[in-house]
C-alpha cells in the first residue's frame with residue numbers, strides 16, 4: 001500500500017536562492033518525523049510546500065500515491081494540515097467560531113471529527129478558551145487551542161511548526177502526548193533537542209535531508225499525573241474548587257457559545273497561508289480560497305452547539 005505521504009527530491013527556491021534540494025522521505029499512518037536544522041535553513045518552507053500552500057520548485061508530492069492535482073488542493077490541505085508556529089494576527093472571532101466555520105469548507109464536510117472539548121482538556125486548557133476572542137488568549141493558550149482545532153478536524157498528516165515553542169514545560173509534555181496519540185502522521189519542526197527522544201520517531205536533518213531513526217522512547221507519564229496548568233498558576237486552586245477548567249473539568253459543560261455575530265477572519269488553511277500569499281499566487285493554489293469567500297459572503301453564522309464541537313465520531 002502507498003505511504004500516506006511521499007516526498008521525492010523536493011526543491012525549494014526563494015527569490016532565486018536555492019534553500020532546499022533533494023529532500024525525500026515517506027510517512028506511514030501515525031508515523032512521526034521530526035525536522036531539525038538551524039534557523040533559516042528552510043523548515044517552514046518545507047512544511048508550506050508539503051501543505052501545497054507554496055509551489056515547490058522541483059520534486060514530487062504524493063498523498064496515498066496521488067499527486068496534489070489529482071487529489072485537489074482543498075482536499076490536499078484538508079488531509080495535510082499545516083499548523084503555523086504562531087496565530088495569524090488577522091484572526092478574528094473565537095476559536096469555536098473558527099472551528100465551526102472550518103467545517104463548512106467543502107473539503108471538510110462530512111468528515112469524521114475528534115472530540116474538541118476532550119482535546120482542550122488534555123492540553124491543560126479550560127473549555128472557556130473556545131469562546132474567548134483570539135486576541136484575548138496568551139501565546140501559549142492560542143498555540144494549544146490551534147493545535148486542538150487542527151487535531152479535531154482529523155487530518156491524515158499534521159505539519160507542525162514548533163508546536164510547543166510558546167508552551168511552559170508541563171504544557172509542552174501535554175502537547176507531546178496529545179500529538180503522539182492523535183492518529184495522524186506528523187511532520188514536526190522542533191528546536192528542542194530533547195523533544196525527539198521524548199516522543200520517538202525519526203528525524204529529518206536539514207539542510208542535507210538525512211533521515212535518522214530514534215530508539216523507542218520511554219512510556220510517557222499519564223496525562224492525569226501532570227499538574228493542571230491553572231494549579232501551577234494558582235496553587236490554591238488544588239481540589240478543583242469551582243474553576244471549571246484543568247484536570248477536573250473534562251466533562252464540565254462547554255460554555256454557552258454566544259457567537260455574538262463576530263465571524264472568524266480566516267479558515268485554518270488561509271490563516272496559515274497569510275504571511276506568504278502574494279496576489280500573484282498561482283491560480284491552482286488559490287482554488288481552495290473559494291470556500292473562504294463563500295464563508296464570508298453568506299451572512300451571519302449560527303454559533304456551534306456543544307455537540308457540534310464534540311464531534312460525532314473519533315479522529316480516524
Ligand SMILES: Nc1ncnc2c1ncn2[C@@H]1O[C@H](COP(=O)(O)OP(=O)(O)OP(=O)(O)O)[C@@H](O)[C@H]1O
Pocket residue numbers: 014015019037038039040041042043044045046276
Ligand atoms: N517570502 C519569503 N521571501 C524571501 N525569503 C524568504 C521568504 N520566506 C522565507 N525566506 C527565506 O528562506 C529561508 C528559510 O526560511 P524558513 O522560514 O523556512 O526557515 P526556518 O528553518 O523555518 O527558520 P526558523 O527556525 O528560524 O523558523 C530564510 O533564509 C528566509 O529568510
